[in-house]
Amino acid sequence: MKTMEWKDNKLILVDQRKLPDKLSYFVCDNYNDVIVAIKTMVVRGAPAIGVAAAFGVALAQLDGENMRKVAEEIKASRPTAVNLFWAVDRVLASDNPVDEAIAMYHEDIDTNLAIGRNGAEIISDGDTILTHCNAGALACVDYGTALGVVRSAFHQDKKINVICDETRPVGQGARLSVWELQQENIPVKLIPDVAAGYLMQQGKINKVVIGADRVAKDGIVNKIGSLMVALSANRFHVPFYVAAPLSTFDHEISIYDTEIEERNPEEVLYYGGCRIAPKGTEVINPAFDIVPSDLITGIITEKGIIDPNKFQDFFQKLKYK
C-alpha cells in the first residue's frame, strides 16, 4: 500500500500518527475528513498533503458541494506547504476533479523517481547522509524526495548509511523515516536532533539531504530544525542539498513572506504521552523554519539540480510558470 489510495470514491490514508507501532488506515468519505486528516497529521509532508487535498476537492465535487467554498476550507487546513494551494487550484480549474486528482497521484510518483535519479548523482559510494524530518514515501504518494535520493543511490548499489534526526517535537525522523528505511534494509541510525552539529564537526556526515515545504526565490522553508542543520553544515563544509518537486516552488516570493505554522503547545509539553514540563508552562512551537539560499548547495528537482542562486536562469530555461 502506498501512503494513500483512491478506492470506491473514498480516499484511504495510512494513519501516520500511529506509526511505527501500528500500520492502520484512515478513511475519508468526504472533504471534511480530508481536512481533519491534514490538520491532525494523519497525512503530512508537502507532496502528500497536496495530493490528499486534491482528492478532498474531488470528494466535494462528488457530493455536490460548493467547490469554491470547499477549496478555501481545504486551503486553510495547514498554511505552510505550497503544494496544498497548488493542488487545490489545479483540481478546481479542471473539468473532472476526480481524474485530475488521480493524474496528480501518478505524477507525484514519477516526479519522485526522477528526483531520486537526479539526486543519486551527488551521492558517493561510502557516504553517510543526514536527513531531517520525513521527506520519504510517507511524505508523498510513494518513493519520497530526500529519501527518494537515498533509495535511488542504494538501489545503484552505493554503500551508504543514513542518519535520521529524531525531529522533535512530532518525531517524524524517529517514527517515520527510520521505519521507512528499515522496511527496505537501508542502513540507518537515529540521533537526537542536538547531536547533528557534533557529528558534522567530527567528520561523520558527508552530505545532508532534506525536503522542503516551500522553495522561494531566496531559500527554502522546511521542518523546524532545518536551519540549525544548515548552519552546522555550512560551518563544517558539509554539502547541504534540498530535494523538492517543482510543485513545491513558489519562486516569486521571499521565504520571509511565508506563513510559518504554529502548532499545538501539547506537542512540546508531552513526550510519549507523558508531560515533560511544569503545568502552566508557556510554549513556542513553530512547525517550520527558514534556510536562506547561501546555506544551500543545490536543489534537486525532477528537472535537474539547481544552484539556488540561479533560479531565474533555471525557470527561463524551463519556461516554467
Ligand code: MRU
Ligand atoms: O509537519 P510535516 O511533517 O508535514 O513536515 C514535513 C516536512 O517538513 C518535510 O520535510 C517536507 O514537507 C517535505 S516532504 C517531501
